[in-house]
Amino acid sequence: MNFSVFPEPFERMVPDFLKNVGRSYHQKYALPQDKAEWLRWRHELRENFRKSLGEFPEEKCPLAPELLGVLEREGYRIERLIFQSRPDVYVTANIYMPTPPFSPPSTGGKGEGLPGVLVVHGHWAQARVDPAVQARCLGLVKLGYVVLAVDAFGSGERGTTPGVAEYHGSLLGAGLWPVGTPLLGLQVYDNIRALDYLCSRPEVNASLIGCTGASGGGNQTMYITAFDERIKVGIPVCSVGTFDAYIAARNCVCETLYRGITYAEEGDLLALVAPRALMVINATQDSHVFSVGEALKSVETAKFVYRLLDVEKNIKLVAVESGHGYNQTMREAMYGWFNFWLKDIGGGSPVAEPSSEPEDPGHLKCFPPIPPVDGGEREGGNRPAKVVPIVEFAYRRARELTAKYTLPNTQQEWLAQRQTLRNAIIEEVFGGFPAKTPLEAERREEGKMARWRKRLMIDDCRLSIEEQALNQQSTINNQQSSLPPCPLASSEEHLLMEKVVFTSEPGISIPAVVLRKRDGDFPKPASLFLHPEGKAAALSTPLAGELLRQGQVLMAIDLRNTGETKWTGDAMGDAKDHDSARASIWIGRPVLGQWVWDVIRALDYLVSRVDVDAKSIFCVGYKETGLAALFAAALDERIALVLTQEALYTYVAKPPFQNQPMGVMLPGILQYADLPQIAAMVAPRRACIVNGVSSDGMPVSQEVLTSAYQWTESVYRLLGVKENFQCPAGISLPCKDIPLLE
Known part of the structure; x- marks a missing residue:
């Protein structure tokens, strides 16, 4: 299967973006x-x-x-x-x-x-x-x-x-x-x-x-x-x-x-x-x-x-x-x-x-x-x-900071606390979000621009289902852009595949693939998939195949510096994203915050599609991209359900951080919240934390994970929606053992 959108890897995008952002401040110095x-x-x-x-x-x-x-x-x-x-x-x-x-x-x-x-x-x-x-x-x-x-x-x-x-x-x-x-x-x-x-x-x-x-x-x-x-x-x-x-x-x-x-x-x-x-x-x-x-x-x-x-x-x-x-x-x-x-x-x-x-x-x-x-x-x-x-210093300080967190006693108290957290995360931790610019979404075919070069603008253009069907040339039985047989989706089913590029912010182009059944009643629920190895890895997961079989519209994106936009010279020592993470700290916008912005812009694109039910958008993130999904869900209510799998479960690190990217190390996050508090911000919408890992990247027991997220569960209970939060031991397909996914 070929999910490539660009003719060749766009590996200079991230370093060039970081240099340009840094230089944009020069004119302000006086x-x-x-x-x-x-x-x-x-x-x-x-x-x-x-x-x-x-x-x-x-x-x-x-x-x-x-x-x-x-x-x-x-x-x-x-x-x-x-x-x-x-x-x-x-x-x-x-x-x-x-x-x-x-x-x-x-x-x-x-x-x-x-x-x-x-x-x-x-x-x-x-x-x-x-x-x-x-x-x-x-x-x-x-x-x-x-x-x-x-x-x-x-x-x-x-x-x-x-x-x-x-x-x-x-x-x-x-x-x-x-x-x-x-x-x-x-x-x-x-x-x-x-x-x-x-x-x-x-x-x-x-x-x-x-x-x-x-x-x-x-x-x-x-x-x-x-x-x-x-x-x-x-x-x-x-x-x-x-x-x-x-x-x-x-x-x-x-x-x-x-x-x-x-x-x-x-x-x-x-x-x-x-x-x-x-x-x-x-x-x-x-x-x-x-x-x-x-x-x-x-x-x-x-x-x-x-x-x-x-x-x-x-x-x-x-x-x-x-x-x-x-x-x-x-x-x-x-x-x-x-x-x-x-x-x-x-x-x-x-x-x-x-x-x-x-x-x-x-x-x-x-x-x-x-x-x-x-x-x-x-x-x-x-x-x-x-x-x-x-x-040891970081662990002690983390324990001191998290010990100060207090559970709300009323729904009104939580809503106020949630708004305070939201402002702090965006402004103090993420360094603010850029102003939204036109998505300039373009469909591409086999890495080349489609001849009609249709541009999608979120505010003024919504393609009809008929237009999408006419413009879309890729189907499951098209040899050049076909998907291999999926164990959970019959190879006999005809799928539409679109290759899309949209602008997250000036200098950052996000390649994406959208998959859905060719026939059906639209609009349908949609799932946005994130994976540190890019969209191809995301769409190869069993869960993606299951949701596609159920008739959802699937969209997988390469967050900046993943997949086709991976900066190959980025790694140093035990940090696979050392240089980009360090440069992002210099410009005051940590990588994870940039990823969250990419997710928000992907949502902008999804809700502009008439084949998508804008009230039923599911976001799933694997490993470190699970944190991008979680923070995005905490900040953007268009995500109706978020699922993370094998993601870091807490920033309180007893063993040293290993097998984690530097880009998810958020400056000062524990002064405001840990990941259980971020998950609570999703409430009353649905959230599912699956198979968390500790600071060294190793899986934690179900008992440890459930205990860590008792704070989250308490907030859901306070809001009267306890059933909307889960920490299951895993995902079995079909997803009948996880009510959130039925």
């Missing part, structure tokens, strides 16, 4: 033209930036630092320590301290204490203790700086398994989105608390603080320097480019700023550092995202503001002939810039690096390997539970 305007502009930008970082604790908890060990070296010492960032969430760190600690001449007469530098790492295998990261720490401490090096959330000693190096991005990092605390925001807050600790040290002059890091650490440097004015000098390395270059490229979840491109370009955030000192170091042989050319665009934007404030000398771009990293040439440029601004030494030119040898990384760990009784070593030592990995 730099301030005077200092008074700069103050207003700066306040608004900081507010948007703060919202993108997600939840911060209302109050700072005690740092409660614990010194775990000291390495004494000639001229300096290295401390192993932890401190509390959030309640019961500790950061693993090292302090590099010059000895003796106080040296007044080294501060250039700026008061007691030594200048301090926060060192943040990028995606180095051993995080803060990696020899590449140690190099800058050792160089700085030998030049008279107090250095605090910290492990980023989910990295180093803060990974899921003690002693095991872990990449904190992809699905692992995206699993934080549903609790409203993105990885980037966690890092920024950890670094705020790291500054609290660094400034609390009596050896440190809190008015002389710098920050530096490379790659992901360079992004951390940029964000914390823009956010926290205690940092007087920031030096991001091999990280500055443009947000435009990030879209449809490949970067870590920790470098993904929710809605970032909707209100700023990277140069705007660099401008938030003004009038403080900023040196941007980039490599000439780096990727396009971090190229010198892209960095120059952002530095020039920031320089406009520095010039406005008469401090253009405070910003500098350094291009180093090398590849990605933080090499000696880069470090020597960094030493000179810090010396100039924090010590009043030199003119900012590079300073030779003192010689040093890195420590054995194990000696710097807060919880080094310990020998078990049977010999060998156990990595991770005796790491306490208060060093919380990403998965």
Whole structure:
């Protein structure tokens, strides 16, 4: 069977759409033209930036630092320590301290204490203790700086398994989105608390603080320097480019700023550092995202503001002939810039690096390997539970959020609650829906336009049944567009098959197939089928065959980035939709929200057909597309019945997210509702949740599924339609064991 609508796969549609949406915001950015305007502009930008970082604790908890060990070296010492960032969430760190600690001449007469530098790492295998990261720490401490090096959330000693190096991005990092605390925001807050600790040290002059890091650490440097004015000098390395270059490229979840491109370009955030000192170091042989050319665009934007404030000398771009990293040439440029601004030494030119040898990384760990009784070593030592990995943090926060949900006591209370949820989901979680544009629906035949090129417009065109029959050339016995025998629908029955394309929004074309019996009394109930592998997989399901046999009109669509519009270069690691999901977060419209919009537009098309009973539309979604069906039914009352099969049943993830697309990770959804509450929003219409799966993609027991959806059942009972909600153990055909489908 051939359900292809396009002559060839349309795999550039999604990345091109994302790039174009990102660029559509550029014309809205306007730099301030005077200092008074700069103050207003700066306040608004900081507010948007703060919202993108997600939840911060209302109050700072005690740092409660614990010194775990000291390495004494000639001229300096290295401390192993932890401190509390959030309640019961500790950061693993090292302090590099010059000895003796106080040296007044080294501060250039700026008061007691030594200048301090926060060192943040990028995606180095051993995080803060990696020899590449140690190099800058050792160089700085030998030049008279107090250095605090910290492990980023989910990295180093803060990974899921003690002693095991872990990449904190992809699905692992995206699993934080549903609790409203993105990885980037966690890092920024950890670094705020790291500054609290660094400034609390009596050896440190809190008015002389710098920050530096490379790659992901360079992004951390940029964000914390823009956010926290205690940092007087920031030096991001091999990280500055443009947000435009990030879209449809490949970067870590920790470098993904929710809605970032909707209100700023990277140069705007660099401008938030003004009038403080900023040196941007980039490599000439780096990727396009971090190229010198892209960095120059952002530095020039920031320089406009520095010039406005008469401090253009405070910003500098350094291009180093090398590849990605933080090499000696880069470090020597960094030493000179810090010396100039924090010590009043030199003119900012590079300073030779003192010689040093890195420590054995194990000696710097807060919880080094310990020998078990049977010999060998156990990595991770005796790491306490208060060093919380990403998965545990997300699970705890999810439990806290869902514990606050309250069942309504009256129907009126539920209706008000439902409306509040509806508004929050559309505006806050999905980032709003685009304005509806003409569907411009076109029938296609074997991937080519039909000769008459009929366009369907939802508001002003409804084809008669006779016109549809005349225009439709495909039947079940037409060899070129025939369906194979279906075990549930007799091969003798003649079917009409239409290949349709409609516009979901500018830049997004949705291919679809409509099937129905050739003869019969119309209009008929219709079923809209969704499947992550596309419409062909959806129409091959036993349920599709059963409903077609019963006489329904079937429509199956390729949601964007599935089927014929799948972006083949999208996958990374354990996330099959990594790049599109990450880019969608940048534009403030998560993939699942875009899918829901595609479903809504498919409904617009269905109700425009005279062979469809607009009051009897059934939507079924398999696996992750089941969530699109469920949310669409919650938001659009034209869906009379929704069925999900093998879909995620809750965003409260005990095991880490696996075998799930990143695109269904909705930012902040649990601040408003979990999936049982979304299912309740379908009431009083019919809903059926079949064979749910957990965060790791594994099936859950019927007992677990039924228990999770007791909240949903309670709402249906409150509305007097308890029978309209079911969590059956499966689907048997014909569907007589599920009354909802009879």
